[in-house]
Amino acid sequence: MIKKKKVLILAVVLMVVMLVVVVSGNEVAPNVFSPSRLAGYTGLQGTPAYIAVSGKVYDVTESPFFQDGLHFGYQAGQELTKETEASPHGLAIMSRLEPIGVYVELELTKEELAVFDGRSGQPGYIAVNGLIYDVSHSARWRNGLHNSYRAGQDLTVAIERSPHGTATLSRMPLVGVLVQE
Secondary structure, three states: HHHHHHHHHHHHHHHHHHHHHHHEEEOOOOOOHHHHOOOOOOOOOOOOOOEEOOOOOEEEEOOOOOOEEEEOOOOOOOOOOOHHOOOOHHHHHHHHOOOOEEEEEEEEHHHOOOOOOOOOOOEEEEEEEEEEOOOOOOOOOEEEOOOOEOOOOEEEHHHHHHOOOHHHHOOOOOEEOOOOO
């Protein structure tokens, strides 16, 4: 009886892990916002109202100062660092809110990513699971090359199969998202 229970629990855990892998696929992490993704959170027609300030994304849906996602002529769904900085309250107002994600300005297709191969003075960028990381300053990515892999590519499969997996990516600066052509 106990053995059957352990097998059943193990089977359920394995199914959940497989489901997470299938669902996550190559989708961008839910807490990373690029300009095109942020643009969908305007606070209009029942959507949440999100703004980006200083590289962080904030949910202002419930704020009385963002009625229908609008605050003194500025619609939610966009990056508002300069506007917040120039406002009477300044950037200090953002300390009252808890960030819900990070904002990256750069959106590249696979073709555009290929330019950032770490050669000829270009930075070395790699894409993994839809996110783009700068590997330029990593000693392991000399001239955009690491274990026969060239920067400027989507290396999701290679990284996931590597001995270190995606763990080392946390040491690389997140600089953008990979978008469809």
